[in-house]
Every structure is written in C-alpha cells, then in structure tokens.
Amino acid sequence: MMRKISVSWPRSYVAVALGLAAMLVAGWLLGSVVPQKVLAGRAYETARSCPAGEAGAAARDCLSSARGTLERTWKGEGRNPRAHAEVVTADGRRLEFRLDDGEHTGFAPKGTAVLLVSWRGEVRHLNYTPAGATHTVFTDANPRTAHGGALAWGLGLAFGGAGFALLGLQGRRYEPGGSRAGEPEPMFLQPAQVPALMLIMLGICAGVLASYGDPVGTALKRTGWMAAGAVVVGALMALYLRVRPARPTGPVTVAPRRPDRDRTFPVRVLGDTSGPGGHPRHSHLVAGPGGLLAYTNDPTGAFRREELPPGLVLEQVRHWHLSDPTRPLNTAEAKDFRVVQLRDGDRELLLAVHRRQAPWVLGALETRRDSRHPAPPDGR
Structure with missing residues (x-):
C-alpha cells in the first residue's frame, strides 16, 4: 500500500469536539435534570395520602392507594436482570411491575395482600404487612432514586469529556501539522497524559457509584474522595513514567542479508x-x-x-x-x-x-x- 504524504483532518480535533460535547451534555444533566429529579423525590417523600373522594389533577401530588393480591414474582432476563412482580387488583386487573434495583424476588408468598401506592399517576411502591409490621417494596419508578441515572451520566460525561478533550489537545502535537509532528515519540502513555487518564477513570468510577441512587451529597462526597485518590495515584504514575527507561525511537542499524531462497x-x-x-x-x-x-x-x-x-x-x-x-x-x-x-x-x-x-x-x-x-x- 503506497500512501501519499498529505495533511488530513486530525483525529485529535475529533477527540476535543467529542469531549466538549460530552461536557455540555453533562452540564445540562447536572444543572437541570438532576435538580428536577431531586425535587421530585423530596415532594414524593413529603406527600400525604389523598383525601377521600378526591381525584383528577388535584390528586396528582398526593398518595393514592389500591388493594391487590400478589400473584407471582420472577427474575427478568438480560445482562442486568431485575426482579418483577405481578399483582391482581380488587377489580380483576393484572398489573406487572419491575422492581427497584436492589429489590429481590420472594419478598412475599403468592396470595399476599398488598397495597399499591401511586403518586403522580404511577405506582411507586407496594406495601404489605406480614406479622403486623408494614414492609415496603419499591418499583423502578421510585422517585427517591430516580436521579441516580442522570447523576451517573452527568458525572461520567463531565470527567470523561474533560479527559478526552485533554487527550485530544495533547495528541495534536504528534499528528501531521502538529508542533511535534514527525518526531519519534514513545508509543504509549506519557507523563503528560496521566491527568487525562485519571479524569476518564474518575468519570467511570463516579458514574458507577452514582447510578445506585444514593443522595446527591453522598455521591459527590465519594467523588471527592476518589478525586483525591486519583491525584495521588496519578502523581505516582507520572513519576514512574518520567523516570522509567525511555523506549528507543530512532533509526536502527540493520545489516542486509541477501535471500538465497524465497x-x-x-x-x-x-x-x-x-x-x-x-x-x-x-x-x-x-x-x-x-x-x-x-x-x-x-x-x-x-x-x-x-x-x-x-x-x-x-x-x-x-x-x-x-x-x-x-x-x-x-x-x-x-x-x-x-x-x-x-x-x-x-x-x-x-x-x-x-x-x-x-x-x-x-x-x-x-x-x-x-x-x-x-x-x-x-x-x-
């Protein structure tokens, strides 16, 4: 394959553009979506039962309930299977619910009387009272943890986008037309690239932990501790990469050997x-x-x-x-x-x-x- 020397669109610009776009999406998630979901969760926690006979729009921010009987529970399919429950209501309807992450099947036997508690038009949790004590099982429409997904994506895209943008800016030095294009450079991770790698890893870890739906303050506190750890680990890694023996990059002397056969x-x-x-x-x-x-x-x-x-x-x-x-x-x-x-x-x-x-x-x-x-x- 013969290639003509030419300057093409640098891949580093693509990395920078993707990183900036990711940070913009993260800003929207963290600045708009997450606060709205947190406020909705607080409104759900402070909601009171709907007055008897009240219905329609006036009843949307209060807790309404309907009685039913647990028919069965089962585990879903896929890479991250979730627990499901089927309930038969008093008027004969069959309703299926996917339960919140962390809930499990077998929480109650078939035929257990349950109370379906709805808020803003969706069933949010099931109540049942074995041995006189009330137990609550949340569905996947649990407003208290609904911010987890948006917070996870927001933190992941914020740190990861910053890391990709930084990698793109650094990679521009080694592409055609860059300030150091054509110079032989070590192939893999360099000390200057460690901060970008730490940002990407921090985004992944913070996103995974935030996805569990813990309070925002708890998630941010964990992210702060991880950031402090990333600074220490990154400093040690950069020091190691700086003092390690450099990989040879220059020309190599090779003695020709004329083939005596194919x-x-x-x-x-x-x-x-x-x-x-x-x-x-x-x-x-x-x-x-x-x-x-x-x-x-x-x-x-x-x-x-x-x-x-x-x-x-x-x-x-x-x-x-x-x-x-x-x-x-x-x-x-x-x-x-x-x-x-x-x-x-x-x-x-x-x-x-x-x-x-x-x-x-x-x-x-x-x-x-x-x-x-x-x-x-x-x-x-």
Whole structure:
C-alpha cells in the first residue's frame, strides 16, 4: 500500500469536539435534570395520602392507594436482570411491575395482600404487612432514586469529556501539522497524559457509584474522595513514567542479508486500509533471490503474489513512531518489529516486519539496487 504524504483532518480535533460535547451534555444533566429529579423525590417523600373522594389533577401530588393480591414474582432476563412482580387488583386487573434495583424476588408468598401506592399517576411502591409490621417494596419508578441515572451520566460525561478533550489537545502535537509532528515519540502513555487518564477513570468510577441512587451529597462526597485518590495515584504514575527507561525511537542499524531462497513472513503495511472491511490488503511479504519483494496473503508465499514497485528507495529502518498511521497491536509488537521506510518518488511505503526478518528485506532491496546500477568492469 503506497500512501501519499498529505495533511488530513486530525483525529485529535475529533477527540476535543467529542469531549466538549460530552461536557455540555453533562452540564445540562447536572444543572437541570438532576435538580428536577431531586425535587421530585423530596415532594414524593413529603406527600400525604389523598383525601377521600378526591381525584383528577388535584390528586396528582398526593398518595393514592389500591388493594391487590400478589400473584407471582420472577427474575427478568438480560445482562442486568431485575426482579418483577405481578399483582391482581380488587377489580380483576393484572398489573406487572419491575422492581427497584436492589429489590429481590420472594419478598412475599403468592396470595399476599398488598397495597399499591401511586403518586403522580404511577405506582411507586407496594406495601404489605406480614406479622403486623408494614414492609415496603419499591418499583423502578421510585422517585427517591430516580436521579441516580442522570447523576451517573452527568458525572461520567463531565470527567470523561474533560479527559478526552485533554487527550485530544495533547495528541495534536504528534499528528501531521502538529508542533511535534514527525518526531519519534514513545508509543504509549506519557507523563503528560496521566491527568487525562485519571479524569476518564474518575468519570467511570463516579458514574458507577452514582447510578445506585444514593443522595446527591453522598455521591459527590465519594467523588471527592476518589478525586483525591486519583491525584495521588496519578502523581505516582507520572513519576514512574518520567523516570522509567525511555523506549528507543530512532533509526536502527540493520545489516542486509541477501535471500538465497524465497522467504515468507508476516508484514503490516502501515496505513493500508484497502482490504475488506478497511483492513490491510496483504498479510505477508516474500523476499527472494534476484531482488524479489512481493506481497501475498498466502502464508507459504507460493501463490497470489503482487510484486512491489521496482523503483523503491530505502530511507531508513526505525522503530514505530507515534505519528505512524497504524499503531502496534501490543507492547511486544512495538518492541520487536521494525519499520522499513521506503520511498518511490513522492510516495511513501512503511513496512513493519519482525526485527529478524528486516535483514532479508534490506538484502532484497540491495540486490535490486545493484541490478539497476551494476558495478563497472575492472580497469575502467
């Protein structure tokens, strides 16, 4: 895959835009949705029973009740199954309810008399009185915990969005057109990226804890403690990343070895998305006698060869760079693979091969060069 040097829309701008959009949504959730749901929960907790005979709009903010009989309880399906209950009312209607998170099946046997308590047109909880003591089972329309979902998304998007925006601003330095584009940089996490990572992790943890529907003050207090912990952990991580030995990023000296037979080995053509589904079109490279260099998808190298252009010129052999169009799959690949940087006019070709195979590629290139420029006869 040959790629032309050009400046495209930086992915860092996309990260910054997504981060800012996430923070805007978080502001709406935390500033509008959560307060409304908290106020609704307080109104529910202070609501009184509806006066006898009152109905319609005047009765929406009071607690109305209807008698029924518990028919059955069961567990729902899915990745996060919830408990369900079916109740038969006094007038013969069958009503099914999904219970609040934390409620379980088997809270009462079949045939237990229950009281359906409604507020603002929805059944909010079920009351039953075994042995003279009143027990309450909340449905998933529990106003006291309804703010949990909005608060979780708000905190998660606020911290996570800030982290993504910060990562985008930092990543701009290493993309084409950035202030440090083209410089070899370590591949993975850098000390300057630790704050962004901590913000993203804090958003995930704060969102998970807030989703349980605890009071807002409790959720914010936990978030504050987690933020303090993130500062300590982030400082230690940044210190470790700063003092650890740097990964080599410069050019690599490789002694060419001219292939005495066809040798087939895996290759990653950096930036190649011309294959099915946007994947690389070729998976292997064949280096053979006479300067043979050919792509193939056959691990044996015997079939479906596509020879590389004859005018390739070797620029250098180096380690993977952060600005390369394709990232390594793992740390081992970044350490053990070498990038053979080639050029054909204004086109650049980057072949990532294992360090043990790089000498065969250079040997085939050397044979090609000698065939184009043969040595002069003796005496001339």
